[in-house]
Amino acid sequence: MRAARVWTLALACLSACGPPAPKAPALALTGRVVDDADLLLPAQEATLTRALAALEREKGPQFVIATTRSLQGRRIEEYSIDLTRAWGIGSAQRNDGVVLLVASNERKVRIEVGTGLKKRLPDEFCAEVIREKLLPAFQKGDFPGGIQRGAGTLIEQIRRTPAASLGLWPQRPRMAA
Amino acid sequence: MKIRFAATLLLAALLAGCGINSVPTAEENAKGKWANVQADYQRRADLIPNLVETVKGFAKQESTVLTQVTEARAKATQTVLSPDDLNDPAKVKAFQDAQGAVSAALVSVRNITEAYPELKSNDNFLALQSQLEGTENRINVSIKDYNEAVQSYNTIIRTFPDMIGAKIIHGAKPMVPFQSQPGSDKAPAVKFG
Secondary structure (H helix, E strand, C coil): CHHHHHHHHHHHHHHCCCCCCCCCCCCCCCCCEEECCCCCCHHHHHHHHHHHHHHHHHHCCEEEEEEECCCCCCCHHHHHHHHHHHHCCCCCCCCCEEEEEEECCCCEEEEEECHHHCCCCCHHHHHHHHHHHHHHHHHCCCHHHHHHHHHHHHHHHHHCCCHHHHCCCCCCCCCCC | CHHHHHHHHHHHHHHHCCCCCHHHHHHHHHHHHHHHHHHHHHHHHHHHHHHHHHHHHHCHHHHHHHHHHHHHHHHHHHCCCCHHHCCCHHHHHHHHHHHHHHHHHHHHHHHHHCCCHHHHCCHHHHHHHHHHHHHHHHHHHHHHHHHHHHHHHHHHHHCCCHHHHHHHHHCCCCCCCCCCCCCHHHCCCCECC
């Protein structure tokens, strides 16, 4: 009787283990370009996807472009970090993910950069890309043009770094091209 | 013999489930997250002297606001919170208040710059402002991570079975989460149109 009670206790200890289930992301990660707000042209989406796949293959960092209609009442800073973490963009060891997020209803934009790329894409550089490449086009309603120029500048800047200083080493790609 | 073996096995299983390892692991995790919070606040403190110099170059007459931010920064730098004091609500509050004063002073600086178009288009100022905004965002993220780690540590030391080890062996005390700062959710975001 007593032994049975102890065993129940031990079982209760064991059953208390196990990590909590992770929260589902606000958008589904359907590819390197997640155009949920429908701001891009299909051909452009394909070109960007190819450029982003080549960037990861040759330099390591994983870069995803996302557009959403609504931030669901949240601040874009919170929405974007939660999305980036839920998607697991970039290598976990190098923390070198980049997400360019455009919210069409709220008219907000953000570039989320993993800490491993902070030297190559510092705050002031990203702010300049937003100020000079994205906003002028967005203000004219030209989303495809703005995203193209902004993403292009970011890709160029990442590519400028030699792979060695990005900490690139051979590893299994996390996402198929 | 068989009974003794079973008893040993059971004891080991019980001990492993009683917080011998999980309590210090959760504590170290929370302290690690705390180090990130501290590093982000340090980065903000490092940016302030440069900001003050830059603003001074365009808006000398705003010396009151600039003195305020310099003083708040000095006080915050002196208010050190060691990882071992994270379970002391008074010390955590003192740290938060000192950093909150810096946040408030930075908002005043941001407000006065509105009146100086030349300053607002100065490259150095634009760079500093984006670094400060980025740093404040990172502070918010690391506080959220720290609070989550604290919550999981506090849950572990208060719930069965880990609380047994927490109480008897580790003498664990709950850690204090950060309160969200008034206005911390109002950091300016880039808006188009």
